[in-house]
Amino acid sequence: MKIKMFIAGIFFSFFLTNIYADEATTYFIKGNKAYESGDFETAISNYEHVLQLKQENWQLYYNLGNAYFRNNNIGRAILNYERALKLQPDNEDIQFNLELAQLQTGDSIPKPPKEAWLVLLENWFNSPSFMFLFYTTLILYVLFMLGWALRYFVPVVVRFAAYRISFVFSIVLLIAVGSVFSLRWLNESTKHYGIILEDEVKVASAPAADAIEVFILHEGTKFRIQERSAQWWRIRLRDGKSGWIQTETAGEI
Amino acid sequence: MNFKKTTKLLLAALVSLTANNYTLRAGDLNVTATVNSNQIAIDEQFTVTLTVEGSGNLNSIEPELPNLDEFAAYTGSNQSSNFQFINGKMSASKTITYYYIARKIGSHTIPAIVVKHKRDTYKTQPITVQIIKAASGTPSQQQGNAGERQGQATSSTAIEDNMYLKAEVDKKQAYVGEPVTISYVIYTALQVTNYSLQNKPNYGDFWSEEIPIKGSPATTERVINGRRFLIATLKKVVLYPTSIGMKTVPPQEVEVAVRMRERRARRDFFNSFFDDPFFGRTVNHVLKSNALELEIKPLPAANKPRDFSGSVGRFSMTTSVDKRRVKTNEAITLKTIISGEGNIRTLSLPQPKFPESFEVYDPKVSEKIERAGGKIKGSKIFEYVIIPRDEGTFRIDPIAFSYFDLTTNRYKTLSRGAIDVEVLKNDKQVSATPRGLSKSEVKLLGKDIRYISLTHREFRPIDEKFYSTPQFWVLFFGPVVVLFAGIAYRQHQEKLGTNIAYARSRKAQKVASKQLKTAHAAMKNNDVGGFYAELARALTAFVGNKLNVQESALMRDELIKSLLSRGIESEIVESFDAMLQECDFHRFAKPDAPEAAMEKAYQQVNELIVALEKKL
Numbered sequence: 001m002k003i004k005m006f007i008a009g010i011f012f013s014f015f016l017t018n019i020y021a022d023e024a025t026t027y028f029i030k031g032n033k034a035y036e037s038g039d040f041e042t043a044i045s046n047y048e049h050v051l052q053l054k055q056e057n058w059q060l061y062y063n064l065g066n067a068y069f070r071n072n073n074i075g076r077a078i079l080n081y082e083r084a085l086k087l088q089p090d091n092e093d094i095q096f097n098l099e100l101a102q103l104q105t106g107d108s109i110p111k112p113p114k115e116a117w118l119v120l121l122e123n124w125f126n127s128p129s130f131m132f133l134f135y136t137t138l139i140l141y142v143l144f145m146l147g148w149a150l151r152y153f154v155p156v157v158v159r160f161a162a163y164r165i166s167f168v169f170s171i172v173l174l175i176a177v178g179s180v181f182s183l184r185w186l187n188e189s190t191k192h193y194g195i196i197l198e199d200e201v202k203v204a205s206a207p208a209a210d211a212i213e214v215f216i217l218h219e220g221t222k223f224r225i226q227e228r229s230a231q232w233w234r235i236r237l238r239d240g241k242s243g244w245i246q247t248e249t250a251g252e253i
Numbered sequence: 254m255n256f257k258k259t260t261k262l263l264l265a266a267l268v269s270l271t272a273n274n275y276t277l278r279a280g281d282l283n284v285t286a287t288v289n290s291n292q293i294a295i296d297e298q299f300t301v302t303l304t305v306e307g308s309g310n311l312n313s314i315e316p317e318l319p320n321l322d323e324f325a326a327y328t329g330s331n332q333s334s335n336f337q338f339i340n341g342k343m344s345a346s347k348t349i350t351y352y353y354i355a356r357k358i359g360s361h362t363i364p365a366i367v368v369k370h371k372r373d374t375y376k377t378q379p380i381t382v383q384i385i386k387a388a389s390g391t392p393s394q395q396q397g398n399a400g401e402r403q404g405q406a407t408s409s410t411a412i413e414d415n416m417y418l419k420a421e422v423d424k425k426q427a428y429v430g431e432p433v434t435i436s437y438v439i440y441t442a443l444q445v446t447n448y449s450l451q452n453k454p455n456y457g458d459f460w461s462e463e464i465p466i467k468g469s470p471a472t473t474e475r476v477i478n479g480r481r482f483l484i485a486t487l488k489k490v491v492l493y494p495t496s497i498g499m500k501t502v503p504p505q506e507v508e509v510a511v512r513m514r515e516r517r518a519r520r521d522f523f524n525s526f527f528d529d530p531f532f533g534r535t536v537n538h539v540l541k542s543n544a545l546e547l548e549i550k551p552l553p554a555a556n557k558p559r560d561f562s563g564s565v566g567r568f569s570m571t572t573s574v575d576k577r578r579v580k581t582n583e584a585i586t587l588k589t590i591i592s593g594e595g596n597i598r599t600l601s602l603p604q605p606k607f608p609e610s611f612e613v614y615d616p617k618v619s620e621k622i623e624r625a626g627g628k629i630k631g632s633k634i635f636e637y638v639i640i641p642r643d644e645g646t647f648r649i650d651p652i653a654f655s656y657f658d659l660t661t662n663r664y665k666t667l668s669r670g671a672i673d674v675e676v677l678k679n680d681k682q683v684s685a686t687p688r689g690l691s692k693s694e695v696k697l698l699g700k701d702i703r704y705i706s707l708t709h710r711e712f713r714p715i716d717e718k719f720y721s722t723p724q725f726w727v728l729f730f731g732p733v734v735v736l737f738a739g740i741a742y743r744q745h746q747e748k749l750g751t752n753i754a755y756a757r758s759r760k761a762q763k764v765a766s767k768q769l770k771t772a773h774a775a776m777k778n779n780d781v782g783g784f785y786a787e788l789a790r791a792l793t794a795f796v797g798n799k800l801n802v803q804e805s806a807l808m809r810d811e812l813i814k815s816l817l818s819r820g821i822e823s824e825i826v827e828s829f830d831a832m833l834q835e836c837d838f839h840r841f842a843k844p845d846a847p848e849a850a851m852e853k854a855y856q857q858v859n860e861l862i863v864a865l866e867k868k869l
Contacts, residue, residue, distance in 0.1 A: 021711060021712045025709070028709060050712070051715070054715045055713065057710045057711065058710070070702075096702075096703055101702075138729075145732030145736055149738070152739030152740050153742060153743075
């Protein structure tokens with residue numbers, strides 16, 4: 001009896017819906033209406049409400065970024081475009097608007113030069129979204145396992161070349177996609193980035209109010225978060241500079 | 254004076270003090286307007302200077318001319334720009350100076366100057382200026398002690414007869430922009446020990462350029478009306494007319510120190526000795542020159558070039574670039590030098606045409622003016638920094654400069670040949686690019702962001718991880734279960750094929766239930782013998798299958814022995830034995846039984862098979 005209930009529970013959970021999804025959709029549409037009529041402040045508050053419900057998708061971040069852009073809040077626009085891009089890395093609209101927003105502000109930090117093939121590899125590695133990689137890996141895994149089980153139920157299939165070839169092929173594909181997925185997972189769970197939100201932020205040499213100012217960053221600049229303490233982040237820039245900033249002056253992507 | 258009035262005055266003073274420098278900050282441009290002085294004498298020239306500072310290209314900035322028609326007349330403007338790269342960031346500034354002449358007494362406001370840049374509008378603060386009456390008289394006359402003044406009064410007629418100041422002009426008629434040289438020449442029969450220029454005349458409708466006189470002025474002697482005069486040029490100024498018509502040049506005042514040493518000693522010793530009580534004394538005196546009338550003619554309209562911008566004189570031009578082969582994103586400097594005689598300061602150059610892919614910054618303008626030799630000569634250098642963004646061979650069109658030549662009284666256009674620049678590909682694309690925007694970025698800036706997305710995907714919880722859904726775990730472990738099931742199934746199938754005992758044991762139940770069904774059917778037909786026969790067969794076959802006993806050895810005693818040896822409880826074995834005996838009895842001895850008995854036997858066999866199945 002207990003086993004039956006457990007199985008029933010699992011099946012029931014398949015049809016369990018996200019209870020906030022409808023409310024989130026309502027506010028998202030409200031935000032879009034406000035944006036269309038040019039009332040960007042209302043649009044922002046509606047979109048932010050969805051975030052308070054702890055609901056997200058890339059369209060929400062993209063639209064919120066647009067509303068902030070129109071409201072001349074470039075730092076927050078960039079932050080939200082970056083968040084949207086994290087969920088949907090190969091979306092052209094997000095990339096375009098982000099590039100445009102970055103032109104308006106931000107410090108120019110030179111990129112360390114890289115080999116062309118490395119850049120290409122990196123782009124290829126980062127272009128599919130994380131969830132896409134996850135689903136692909138999962139589907140490949142299920143197909144591979146069922147194919148493997150098939151030879152026990154119907155041993156005759158082993159005699160067919162098509163079966164043998166697709167079996168080997170699915171192993172190779174699963175290993176390839178699975179390792180990209182694992183690397184991305186590792187990357188995403190260990191590397192965190194942020195965006196400066198205030199006009200001008202002084203980067204200090206230590207997490208204390210009276211510490212020596214090392215350099216100054218401006219709104220819209222992206223950095224990597226290296227360490228966290230109660231109110232401070234230790235940040236690192238692309239060119240290797242690092243220092244401490246107060247968390248309320250910036251936002252995490 | 255009442256208190257209110259004093260406060261007002263104080264306030265006015267404060268305003269005029271602070272009005273000098275106003276800064277308004279908005280966005281990335283810094284726009285400032287200044288005046289050279291808040292108190293201006295009427296008919297005097299004053300300047301309004303607009304400074305624009307910012308990062309990026311300020312080429313496009315064309316501020317509106319401050320309209321001060323109510324109280325001042327516009328005479329011209331001058332532009333200069335400057336930029337530099339510091340730590341890869343560009344800062345640029347542009348300074349525009351407007352020249353005006355004060356025309357109306359009173360307190361006036363210079364309105365805000367509007368500067369448009371990109372999508373923003375910048376405004377300077379309005380500035381209040383006071384236009385006051387021109388200072389009258391010469392203050393020096395009131396200075397000095399009483400005794401001196403008395404002495405001056407007595408001697409001034411004597412001095413005026415013996416010396417005067419004359420403004421001499423090289424021509425009475427001139428074109429707009431044609432230099433007119435005015436020399437202030439002192440004619441004196443007395444010994445002048447010192448002099449100082451008192452006022453700077455207001456040259457209203459002229460650009461003035463003073464030619465400094467080095468050291469003590471050279472003197473010549475001339476006899477006029479029989480008297481020997483010493484002549485010296487005290488001041489020389491070159492004027493460039495800015496508007497047409499009859500113009501007056503106001504007089505210049507010079508204070509001279511005169512040594513009153515009469516030539517009495519030889520000629521008229523006794524008279525002079527007693528007449529002049531100021532023997533050997535120095536007396537200060539102010540001389541005033543005559544005013545001048547000049548007729549300023551407009552430049553001929555015939556054959557006026559389209560790009561003519563008011564330069565008059567004689568000029569020559571050279572154009573050069575510092576390198577003709579560059580890599581993309583490396584700066585080239587194009588230098589155009591215009592040198593010659595004329596109004597260098599107001600000279601401007603038409604914007605040269607550069608290829609599309611070149612990024613051009615506002616030119617850096619510098620001027621060198623030589624005043625030696627009584628003429629204003631000089632050169633103006635325009636340095637354009639251009640950055641090619643694309644590779645290829647490009648041609649910079651000839652730069653043309655037009656001016657009115659005073660020696661021939663004709664317009665002349667100077668033009669230097671086209672310059673070819675070869676741009677090579679840059680390997681270090683990224684590091685060589687200075688901050689500032691590339692052409693493509695500038696093009697992008699003109700664009701707008703793309704519209705919001707009106708459709709959306711399903712909303713997901715923010716902190717949802719891929720492994721936090723039950724679907725994931727089902728899909729992860731489901732295939733594992735299926736795989737193991739497959740393996741178990743295969744093992745079972747293989748055992749069935751190779752192990753007869755296993756196979757028989759597995760199918761025992763099936764066979765037994767089949768036979769019981771036949772028995773049940775016989776019971777319904779009231780076939781007592783058949784019923785008991787089937788029951789007995791089902792029982793024996795079941796045990797036989799379970800124990801893998803040969804068909805021929807299916808005897809009751811044998812089966813009981815085997816069952817006991819398998820450790821089956823004696824109770825079950827006994828009821829098994831009893832059941833078989835009952836069947837045999839009904840089959841052979843008494844083929845007749847009530848329905849209730851048959852039903853009971855059927856139940857018992859069923860129970861027995863279940864009990865045995867559990868044990869075997």
